[in-house]
Amino acid sequence: MSNFRLKVFHSVASHLNFTQAAEELFITQPAVTKNIKELETELNARLFDRIKGKVYLTEAGEILLDYTKQIFELDRKLTYQLSSLSDKYSGQLRLGASTTIGQYILPAVLARFNQEYPDIHITLINDNTKKIEALLAAKEIDMGLVEGKSKNSQLKYTPFIKDEIVAIAHTSKPLSEKDEITLDELRSIPVVLREQGSGSLDVIVDKLHEHNISLRDLNIVMHLGSTEGIKSYLRYSDTLGLISINAISKELKNGEYKIIDITDFEVVRTFDFVQLHGQQQSLSDLFMDFASKTITRSNSL
Missing domain, CATH: 3.40.190.290 (D-Maltodextrin-Binding Protein; domain 2)
Structure with a gap:
């Protein structure tokens, strides 16, 4: 349901790069530029500055980025709530996993989850624990799977x-x-x-x-x-x-x-699932429950 121009803006704002946004959205770079110009005209505000070949968010761009994060989060929650009424789940789930979990634990779980819920589109970012926690705190991902002893007070940890x-x-x-x-x-x-x-x-x-x-x-x-x-x-x-x-x-x-x-x-x-405190039920909870049951079954064989 999200406005496509907002998706284009969010991608450019996340990467600060028009070419990477085009690759992520599977459109041409001129199409990215066209959507940004149309959005700037619609909002009567310049969203990006280009200085010495680099892209920077303007103050208006910073404000819009904050709102797009909220809009997309509400969109994901709406999709989840409507899907749960029919037990046919769909939508996008953005996961982040620390390197060990992402490489050696998750691939089998993700393959089985995709078979069970083919209408849920998953993206996965692999990085170290501190970077995954930072992405979650910034709402760039919906849930993380991390390792390590340090705990961020902004986040809720559930043993995996x-x-x-x-x-x-x-x-x-x-x-x-x-x-x-x-x-x-x-x-x-x-x-x-x-x-x-x-x-x-x-x-x-x-x-x-x-x-x-x-x-x-x-x-x-x-x-x-x-x-x-x-x-x-x-x-x-x-x-x-x-x-x-x-x-x-x-x-x-x-x-x-x-x-x-x-x-x-x-x-x-312990490897932990990590979520933002106060996060309402979503596809993250569905995946967390599925992953835990999948690992338990695998260990019992």
Whole structure:
């Protein structure tokens, strides 16, 4: 039901880029420009400034962006409420997931959800926990799935599944000959970790603090922005990686990597659904219930 010109404006305002908006909306860039000009004429206000090749929102644009977010949120709620009357759900659900969840947990859930609810269009953004929480607070997504210990007071967290961070080495490297190491030994062994802002790093730091150890005490050779990056790095280096067991299960089964136990150091965490406080029932709740039941059934098999 939303005005298409408002959708065009919202896309340009979100990306601050006319070309990216055209790609997102599957229209030409001249069509984007035409819709923005028509909207500016209709509202009698300039919405964007173009300075040295960059696009900026004007004060009027900032005001309109805030209202478009509210309009689209009401539109999604209306679609959900009408769909629930007939038990035939439709609409758009914007999800955000931290990297580990988005890569290793959600794909199977999303495939089954699409089979069950083909009229619900889902978009998924993968990023680290802090960025997903920021997108949710800004109402750029409807629900997040995150990892980590830090909690944002603006947001409501609902437990999803348990996970464990484990130390791994590639089986072609000398480190894989070890079955267990102590925390003292960990201080000197080369380690590669996720980047600042990732939930995985947050829980590792929190657990290390319980043992009076900081990241500065470790021999960190590199921080990488993805779990796949860590796994690839370990193929070429005699180094430990600390990652989610959910991210390495297939490689453990085929013998490519080995878990190295760390004495008295167990890093267990919870993956959480995260929503804005006071959010009314929506497609987010439908997905949350479906995902929880799907994972429970999978774990019982």
